[in-house]
Amino acid sequence: MLADAPDPVIQYGDSAASVVNNGHTIQASPARGGTISVSGTTYALSQIHFHAPSEHVVNGNSYPVEVHFVNTTADGKVAVLGVFLTPGGADNPAWDSYIKTLATPKSLSESAKINFASLLPADRSTFRYGGSLTTPPCTEGVSWLVFTTAVQVSQQQIDAFVHAYDHNNRPVEPLDGRTITIDHSTTKAAH
Numbered sequence: 001m002l003a004d005a006p007d008p009v010i011q012y013g014d015s016a017a018s019v020v021n022n023g024h025t026i027q028a029s030p031a032r033g034g035t036i037s038v039s040g041t042t043y044a045l046s047q048i049h050f051h052a053p054s055e056h057v058v059n060g061n062s063y064p065v066e067v068h069f070v071n072t073t074a075d076g077k078v079a080v081l082g083v084f085l086t087p088g089g090a091d092n093p094a095w096d097s098y099i100k101t102l103a104t105p106k107s108l109s110e111s112a113k114i115n116f117a118s119l120l121p122a123d124r125s126t127f128r129y130g131g132s133l134t135t136p137p138c139t140e141g142v143s144w145l146v147f148t149t150a151v152q153v154s155q156q157q158i159d160a161f162v163h164a165y166d167h168n169n170r171p172v173e174p175l176d177g178r179t180i181t182i183d184h185s186t187t188k189a190a191h
């Protein structure tokens with residue numbers, strides 16, 4: 001089932017971030033990464049991390065990398081923004097600062113400066129559903145937003161993710177009748 005929803009309002013920015021290789025993925029946590037507003041609730045960007053290959057499948061297509069932007073409220077609400085990366089063409093410089101952190105050794109941490117807004121696709125249309133977090137603890141009531149448009153990076157940049165962690169995705173789950181909502185982007189004539 002598909003339904004329309006207003007676009008999320010995403011106000012990410014530049015921030016220093018603490019980066020840790022936690023043995024499952026490389027997680028970058030900004031000091032002040034900005035906010036996302038969804039259906040009247042404003043969340044602060046808490047951390048980003050990635051899965052290779054993607055955990056979501058769109059129209060039967062999976063992607064080599066899916067990056068999760070985890071956003072939280074002070075009272076514990078969680079909204080996760082999913083961004084697919086697809087290979088093609090030259091290096092995407094917007095991703096350089098995060099990709100450099102992929103070399104962080106296991107159990108070690110470092111710092112980086114990341115422009116979180118620049119990591120997102122220009123088209124802000126998203127698929128949305130309520131689900132569970134894909135890594136334990138599987139918190140119910142998480143709002144998911146997955147961009148319908150993948151971000152293009154170079155094959156070498158994809159390789160850097162896969163070299164850091166391969167197959168750290170969770171098998172795709174059936175939707176079990178959950179409603180998928182597509183944002184109706186004002187910048188796009190039709191879906």
Ligand SMILES: [Zn+2]
Pocket residue numbers: 049050051068134135
């Ligand atoms: Zn994740």
